[in-house]
Amino acid sequence: MIHTLSTSLDREIEERSGEKARLCYQCGKCSTGCLFNFAMDILPHQVMKLIQYGQKERLLSSGTIWICASCETCSVRCPNGIEVSRVIDTLREMALREGVKPAHKSIPLFHRCFLGNIAATGRISEPILMGSYKTLSGDLFSDIGLAFNMLAKGKIKIIPEVMRRREEVRKIFKETKK
Amino acid sequence: MKEYSYFPGCSQGSSAREYGESAIVAARELGIELAELEDWNCCGASSAHMTNHLLSVALPARDLSIAQNAGGDLVVVCAACYNRLKLAQKEMKENPQLAAQVEKIIGADPRFSGEIRHLLDVIMDSLDLDELKSRVKKPLSELKPVSYYGCLMARPKGLLEEVNYENPEKMDKLLAALGAEVKPWSYKTDCCGGSLSLTRTDVVVRLVNRLYEAAEEAGANCIVTACPMCLANLEMRQAEGTLQFKVVHEIPVFFFTELIVLALGNPRAEEWLGKHLVNPRPLLKKAGLAS
Numbered sequence: 001m002i003h004t005l006s007t008s009l010d011r012e013i014e015e016r017s018g019e020k021a022r023l024c025y026q027c028g029k030c031s032t033g034c035l036f037n038f039a040m041d042i043l044p045h046q047v048m049k050l051i052q053y054g055q056k057e058r059l060l061s062s063g064t065i066w067i068c069a070s071c072e073t074c075s076v077r078c079p080n081g082i083e084v085s086r087v088i089d090t091l092r093e094m095a096l097r098e099g100v101k102p103a104h105k106s107i108p109l110f111h112r113c114f115l116g117n118i119a120a121t122g123r124i125s126e127p128i129l130m131g132s133y134k135t136l137s138g139d140l141f142s143d144i145g146l147a148f149n150m151l152a153k154g155k156i157k158i159i160p161e162v163m164r165r166r167e168e169v170r171k172i173f174k175e176t177k178k
Numbered sequence: 179m180k181e182y183s184y185f186p187g188c189s190q191g192s193s194a195r196e197y198g199e200s201a202i203v204a205a206r207e208l209g210i211e212l213a214e215l216e217d218w219n220c221c222g223a224s225s226a227h228m229t230n231h232l233l234s235v236a237l238p239a240r241d242l243s244i245a246q247n248a249g250g251d252l253v254v255v256c257a258a259c260y261n262r263l264k265l266a267q268k269e270m271k272e273n274p275q276l277a278a279q280v281e282k283i284i285g286a287d288p289r290f291s292g293e294i295r296h297l298l299d300v301i302m303d304s305l306d307l308d309e310l311k312s313r314v315k316k317p318l319s320e321l322k323p324v325s326y327y328g329c330l331m332a333r334p335k336g337l338l339e340e341v342n343y344e345n346p347e348k349m350d351k352l353l354a355a356l357g358a359e360v361k362p363w364s365y366k367t368d369c370c371g372g373s374l375s376l377t378r379t380d381v382v383v384r385l386v387n388r389l390y391e392a393a394e395e396a397g398a399n400c401i402v403t404a405c406p407m408c409l410a411n412l413e414m415r416q417a418e419g420t421l422q423f424k425v426v427h428e429i430p431v432f433f434f435t436e437l438i439v440l441a442l443g444n445p446r447a448e449e450w451l452g453k454h455l456v457n458p459r460p461l462l463k464k465a466g467l468a469s
Contacts, residue, residue, distance in 0.1 A: 016231075035369050039381050067378070070224060071329035071369030076343055083334065092228050106377040114225035114373075118237070122219045124188035133376060143376065146414055150193065153453050157192040164217050168240060168284070175283045176233040 006056035013051060017090040023080040024048035030074035030084050040064040041103070044074050044084050051087070060095040063103035064088070106137050119173045125160030126150070180304065183248040183292075184212035185241060185263065187256035187406070188220050194256075194406035196450035200435040201255045201297055207442050208301055208310075212253055215244050221262040224373040232279075238266040239280045239288035251292040253300055255435070257405035258372075261330040263294050264337055296331060298404050298434060302348040307355045315443030317357025320465030323432075324361050324398040325349035326389070326412075328405035329369040343367070349434055353402060356441040363396040365389055370411040379418070382411055387419035390427035399461060401431045409433060413455040430458035440467060 006012075010022050024045065031043035041063045042050065050059050059065065065088055074084035095102065102108050113133040117124055130147065134140050150156045163169070190198025205212050218241050227234035241263065245252040254260040267290055270277035280288045325346075332343040344367065350360045368389065371382030389412065393401055403409050412431045420426050431454070440447035440462075451458055451468060462468035 035385060036381065038384075039378070067374070067381070069369055069372040069374055070228065071372065072333040073329065073367075073369070076333050089228055089231065093231060096229055104378070107374070108229065110373070110377045111225035111229050114223070115229070115233075118220045118222065118226075123191075124220050124223075126192055130376070137377075142379065149455060153455065154195065155193045155453060155455075161188070161191050163219055169219050169237075171285070172233065172236045172240065172283055176230055176236050 003055055003057050006054040009054045009056050010051050012094075013087060013090050016093070017083070017086050019083050019087045019090075020080075021048050021051040021082065021087055023082055024052070025080070027079060029077050029079065033073050033077055035071065035073065036067050036069060039067045044068075044088075047088065047091075048082070048084070057100075059091055060098065060100040061103060065091045065095060066102055066104040066107040106139070109133065109137055115173070119170060120166075121160050122163030122166050122169045123161050126156045127158060128160055179209055179211045181211040181213055182251055182253040182295075182300065183245050184214050185218055185245070185252055185254045185259060186214060187254065187259040189256060189406035189410070193410055194433070196436060196453040197255060197406050197409070197433045200433055200439050200447070200450055203444060203446050204435040204438040205253075205297065205301070207439065207444060208305060210253075210300060210304065212297075213248070215241060215248060215252075218244060221259045223258050223262065227262065227265075228373075232283075234262065235266045235269055235276065236280050236283050236288075238263045239270065240284045240286070242267060242290035243284060243286040243288050245292065246287065246290045249292070252290070252294045253297050254294060255297045255404070256407075257296070257328050257331040258407055260294065260296050261333075267294060268337055296404065298331075298348055298352070301438075302352060307351065310355045311357075314355075314357055314441050316441055316467055318353070318437060318441050318465070318467065319357045319359065320467070321353075321358040321437075321461075322361050322397060322399045323353055323358050323402045323437075324363045324393050324396055325353065325366055326401050326403045326408060327366050328403060328408040329367055329372070331404055332367045349402060349404065352434060353437065356437060358437070361393075361396040361398045363392055363398070365392045370408045372407055372411070375407075375411055375414070379415070383415045383418045383422055386412055386415045387423050387425075387427070390416065390419065390429055391425075393429055394427065399429065400458070401429055402434050402437060403431060404434055406433075416456055428456065430454060430456050430461050432458065
C-alpha cells in the first residue's frame with residue numbers, strides 16, 4: 001500500500017497538543033506498559049515513529065487511536081516527557097475533522113451519543129445515553145440483562161437529572177464546534 | 179465542621195448513587211461538610227477530550243466559574259471528573275490565551291483560584307489516624323481489601339496530589355486505620371477499561387478479569403475503589419468474565435466512603451449494600467459487619 005507523506009505531521013501535532021513526538025527515541029516503555037496493547041493494530045511507540053515519518057493516513061485510519069482509553073500510563077512513564085495519550089487525543093480529533101472512516105466505528109459513535117446527552121440535558125443520564133447508543137449502534141440486546149439488573153438495584157434513574165441553565169451548556173457546544 | 183464546595187458528578191446521582199450518598203455521610207462523620215455546586219454541568223469525561231479539546235476545557239470551565247463564585251476549595255469524588263477539572267484549571271493557568279478564549283465561550287470568568295481536591299486527599303490530610311482508630315465501632319478486621327485507585331486519580335504526574343503515582347498509599351492507610359487487613363498488590367493504578375465498557379466490552383472483560391485474578395492472588399476478599407467508573411466496570415463485567423474465562427470470581431467491590439460509614443457504626447451503611455451488582459452481604463455477614 002502506498003501512503004502519502006505528510007512532512008508537517010509532527011509540527012501539526014505539536015501545534016495542536018504542545019507535545020513533541022519527535023523527541024521519542026523508541027524505548028518502547030509506553031507500549032510494554034499499555035494495558036490495551038493486545039487490542040491495538042499500531043503500538044504507542046510505533047505511533048510516535050509514524051508521526052516522525054509523516055504517516056498521517058495510517059495513523060488516522062488506525063484502530064489504536066480509538067482503542068486507547070486515555071489511562072495515561074504511557075504519559076507518566078515516558079522518559080522524554082511526551083504525553084502520549086494527549087498525542088492520541090489529537091490524532092482522534094484530526095481523524096474526525098478530516099472525516100476519516102474510523103476503524104472501530106462504535107467508539108466515536110458512543111462519544112457522539114455521550115456528548116449529545118450533555119448538550120441536551122447538561123448531565124449524563126444512563127437511559128438517554130444507553131438508549132441512544134444502543135439504538136444507533138444496532139447492538140440492542142447485549143446488555144439488556146445488565147440494564148434490568150441495574151434498574152432493580154436503583155442504579156438507573158428513569159427521570160433524567162436535568163440542569164437548569166441548559167442554554168449555557170448548549171452555547172458551549174455551539175461555540176466549540178469548529 | 180469544615181465546609182467545602184462539592185462537585186458530585188453525574189454518576190453519583192444514578193449508577194453510583196451509593197458513592198454520592200456515602201461520600202456526604204462519611205465526610206460529615208469526619209467533620210467535613212460538602213456543599214453541592216449550584217447548577218453544575220457534566221465535565222465532558224472521556225468523550226469530550228477524545229474528540230474536541232476545546233470542549234473538554236470549556237465544559238469544566240463553566241463549573242470552575244461557579245466554584246469561584248462559591249469561594250474556597252472544590253472537592254470532587256469521581257476520579258474522572260477530578261482529572262478533567264484539574265486539567266482544565268491547569269491548562270487555562272498555563273495558557274492565558276486559552277483562558278480568554280474559554281471566557282468568551284462560557285460568558286463568565288473560568289479562572290478558579292481555589293484548589294481542586296479529591297475527597298480521599300481531603301480526608302487523609304485533615305485526619306488524625308489515631309483518633310479515627312479510636313472512633314471505629316465496627317472494626318473491618320475480617321475484610322482483606324486491595325486498594326484500587328484506578329488510573330485517573332494518581333495521574334498525570336505533577337498535576338495531582340499523589341506524589342507516589344505508581345504506588346499510592348492513602349487508601350491503604352485509611353482502610354488499615356478502620357481495622358482492615360489491607361493486602362498489597364501491584365494493580366492499584368491499572369485501568370479498568372473506562373469508557374470502552376459499552377463499545378468494546380471484550381476488552382473491558384479481559385482487563386477486569388485480570389484485576390480479579392490479581393486480587394485473589396493477593397489474598398483479598400474485596401476491592402475498594404474511589405472511582406465510579408472502576409466500580410461499574412468491575413461489578414458489571416464480573417459475571418461476563420466468568421462466562422469467557424470459566425473461572426468464577428465473587429469479590430464484592432466497595433467505595434472507600436461506604437466502608438468509613440460502616441466502620442464508624444453509622445446504620446446508613448446498610449442502605450447501600452443492596453445497590454451493588456455483586457452482593458456484598460455474604461462477605462459482610464461472615465465478617466460480622468452486617469445482619
